[in-house]
Amino acid sequence: MLAGCGFRPLYSARENGTAGPAEQGLAEISVALIPERSGQLLRQALQARFERAGSGIAKRYDLTIAYGIQGDTLNIAQATSIPSRLRLVGTANWALISQDTKRRTLATGVARSVDGLNIFDQQFFAIDMESEAVQRRLADQVAEQMTMQLAAWFSRQAAAE
Numbered sequence: 499m500l501a502g503c504g505f506r507p508l509y510s511a512r513e514n515g516t517a518g519p520a521e522q523g524l525a526e527i528s529v530a531l532i533p534e535r536s537g538q539l540l541r542q543a544l545q546a547r548f549e550r551a552g553s554g555i556a557k558r559y560d561l562t563i564a565y566g567i568q569g570d571t572l573n574i575a576q577a578t579s580i581p582s583r584l585r586l587v588g589t590a591n592w593a594l595i596s597q598d599t600k601r602r603t604l605a606t607g608v609a610r611s612v613d614g615l616n617i618f619d620q621q622f623f624a625i626d627m628e629s630e631a632v633q634r635r636l637a638d639q640v641a642e643q644m645t646m647q648l649a650a651w652f653s654r655q656a657a658a659e
Contacts, residue, residue, distance in 0.1 A: 518653075518656075519655070520649035520650075520653050522652070523649070524548045525548060526556065526558040527561050528557040530563065532563050532565050534565075535633065536565065536567050537563075539634055540563065540588075540590065541563075544641045544645070547641060559596060559604070561595075561648075562595060563590050563593075564591045566588070567588045567633065568586070568589070571583070571584060582616065582617050583614060584615040584617065587612050588637070589640075590610075590640050590644060592644055604651075605648070605651045607644070609644045610640070611639035613632045613636050613639075615632050
């Protein structure tokens, strides 16, 4: 019924069963290295999403990303004057660049996610574990946003052709 109004799922396959434009385009992206541990987590999350169609596909695009996590204090313990709750915001500015000789920037965007971190007094191991978990969640959420933005771009390009 939805096909009659022109609706097509973003990741739908073509009529002949091959990967659709979004899935094919994502598989053709090479993700550049991103500094810091949080950047490594984001890169791994993106690679896992982009390689759904298989890892043996030739790359036609480079994805460059500037990624950072900023923290804001939300709560300060009265007894110790030490922060007890942090809000962390992960922001990725990305650019999709063709691998041809012109190296044109084809698309740019921003993906952002917010998460929180509790700081427990004198529980340093727990803080390290929670920090790592928050960094992973932020990377996954930002990677999902970027994947949707890029998939939509590839679908629009295919529809325009």
